[in-house]
Amino acid sequence: MANPSINQGHHQAHIMIKLTHSESFKKLFFTLFSVVILLLSVNVPGTLAANNDEDYLAVTTENPNIDLGELEFSLTPLTKGELTIEVDAWLAILKARATIVSEAEILVSQKQKKILAAQEISDISTESAILLDKSKNDKAAAKELKEDLDEIKSLARDIKHKKADKAVDELSKTPESLNQLAKKADLYSHKMQKRRELLIKNLTQLREKKNDALERFQLVLSSWESKGGDGTELHLYANALSGTNVDLTDSDAAWLTIKGWLLSQDGGLRWLANIIKFTLALFFIYILSRTAGKITDAALNRNSNLSTLLKLFIKVSVRRVILIIGFIVSLTLIEINVAPVLALIGAAGLVVGLALQGTLSNFASGMLILIYRPFDVGDIIEIDGVTGTVHSMTLLSTSIKTFDNQHLVVPNNNIWGTTIVNVTGSRTRRVDLVFGIGYGDDMVKAEKIMLDVVSRHELILENPAPVVKVNELADSSVNFVCRPWVKTENYLDVYWDVTRQVKEEFDKQGVSIPFPQRDVHVHQVAEITEK
Template sequence: MLRLQAFPGRLVIALFLCLSIGAGGAAVAAEQGEAGYRAVTTADSAIPVDQLRLMLKPLTTDELAVEADAWLALLKAKVQEISDAELGVRRKREEIAKVKETAAAAEEAKEEVLQSRPAEEAQLLEKKAEEARAAAEAEEKRRTALVEGIGTLRNERTGLLDRLEVVLKEYELKGGDPASYRKYMTAVSGVTVDVTDASAAWLTVKGWLTSEAGGLRWLKNIALFVVTLLAFWILSTIVGKVVAKALDVSKRLTALLRHFLVTGIRRAILVVGFVMALSALEINVGPILAVIGAAGFIVAFALQGTLSNFASGIMILLYRPFDVGDAVEVGGVSGTVKSMNLVSTQINTSDNKMIVVPNNSIWGNVITNITGSDVRRVDMTFGIGYADDVAKAQSIMESIVSSHPMVLKEPQPVVKLHELGESSVNFICRPWVKTADYWSVYWDVTRSVKEQFDAQGVSIPFPQRDVHIYQENAGA
């Protein structure tokens, strides 16, 4: 019975040989194209990738198609070997299960014989049970060896996939269409784990983790991915600092534009680094970039308002109507510019509210930069009564303005009688100050004028209305 059970294993081996010979013949047939060109790069299926690239450089599109077919035939043959080996593992598992059932049946029969039959017959059954267990152990070892052999075959398949991908890249670069090849490669790549067979699944996972073409390769790729990202992050930081120092020399660039340029350069370097890091994970970034381009075209229509803000942000950066820290009136909002990006501007109001204004609202309306110049004029108006001394009032205001330490001598301050109002004679008082001192001077001068007018008997009238009441006699 044991010899009969071993027979399927030999049948599987014979089947391997037949299929390998047939696949080899197919590979040879694929090496010759329609024009008589024969594939030359498949002579050594383990050829180094860099050497393969050099051999492919002079080939035409038609010749590359022949090379791709030849490598595809080798890949197909290897996939067939893997499939046959996996089929053999499953059959081995079934054989082992049958042998174990036989051993279990012999054990049960032995127990029954010990109770009703002679000891010789029980010993015979014990011997058969031991033989069945030994056969099961032997088959288990063969199955383990077969599973480990599948790991080796998968490594060889990975090598063929890598080399076929090199051929397809060159083929695509010269105008060929590798879509059908890549679909087949995607379909036959990867590792299939039979979760119903715990021991085989563990051996498969363990073999993949410890193989050069499996876990070790991906560990190296992930490490390279992380190192690439880290290197480009460090590079972006260094370049950003260098660019910032270089831009600080220019007096014509605003802080907003400097921040935009530094941030844009850093982010561009990070994007390039991320794309290169993806290639380290063996991800084809070409289709990803194509998808991003198509998506960007669609998003452009969906976000027209945002793009308008983006364009307005660029115009603000180029024409520099204001900078960070300037006091402005834009888009119906008054306050200090806190920060800006290409979409919006953050303004901090005098009562400490943070308001985000779209750049389109800013650029499409009047922009008032209150602190755009280093020097500002403080415009104030003071009124006196019609009965007061005009010269005395003007002298008081001129004295207050000229004695204030923050008022500039040039341009000279102006104090003039401006108009005759309904209730008062109005003077304009216009000293020049540094922009940072505007409100200090405004408040100081206003307070001093009130105090001096009160001290020297100059009145400050307020609007008033006289009401006259006329009484008429009832008999009139």
């Protein structure tokens, strides 16, 4: 008899095998299904992609007043072909609005001509009413009256108004009728002027709408160019439509146009806001540069390894870099494209660099001086036989004040290209003195006098110890060298003090200091007399 537990175990194992096969089949099915979907979703270059572009309809023009930021986000995922359709759609909107503006400008010009014609009819009618009485007895007045009436008819035809033609045709050549015509012409001129002013106000709004479309068109055009499109001709078209045309010959229209632009949200008010933002940005950048300069100065003062010249250069450079970058960035607040400005700066830099090679050489030398620090502000240096104190330095030149208070400005290229002697480059300095005594004087006594003088002087350093030694047996003296060490700033004081004190001590203790002498020997030769 079979064991039930064994049969149950086989049954469970069989079920597990079926489940395992079932799960494997499901996994295989889902894998194949995913591959098929992936293959179907892949676009074949030149076929499906092209069909998608051909079937694509512009979506960004559904709202012609779409926000610029939203429009930019909408353009980002579009392909070049889709952007081509978007450019065409916005071009159509821009062209339609520009056409409406042009038609409105033509209408304003036509109304101005009618107003001028009506005003001239009024003036001529008034003059003709006066001539009418004279024309009865004066042939010249009659001729002039006839010319005026013909001019009135010609002007009435220029107005192209039925009432104007009818009023002239019904003219009965009486002073009353002529005066009545003048009043009607004035009334017509006044009404036309009102309509014209209203039309100019509407024209300002139409220009704003055109400029809005132009701004969005340029954004779409830039996005299209960034993905390979060539928009040279379209940029020329857009530039031709930019700006506002003002007829300066028509003072009323010019003033109304300017006034409307100044009060429009996309005109004067917009530029006023931009200028305010630009001014505030410049003020903020100035404060930021001053603050950054102070922070940089405080940080550099903690580093004693940097020279004063380098610290000053870094501080000024930080301030100027912030000012320049901030100014260029602030130009975007007044809607100036900084890309051409940067390109212009680069081109100008190349031209200036070629023209100012000597100046650039001084600039490079100034940078090397700042990096290698052969001297600092306040140091006494000697360059090409000129000795003085470094007063200040720029990247192009170094200012030196001589001891007689002359102000020298030396190009950095001249300084870097020659030997620089930094007199105060070290903290201590040796004073080299030479004293001579006579051959008959006591050398030990003289040496002791000099050692006593240098040991008593408070400015002479004990370490290194001063040196007093016989150095030379000269023609007329025995020369000693006296070499005490002092702090650099005390060099001249010690030099002068020791020289004076040694001379005074030599005189007190009977040690002579020889000076050059010349002995002249005269030989007398007896005169030989011939006999």
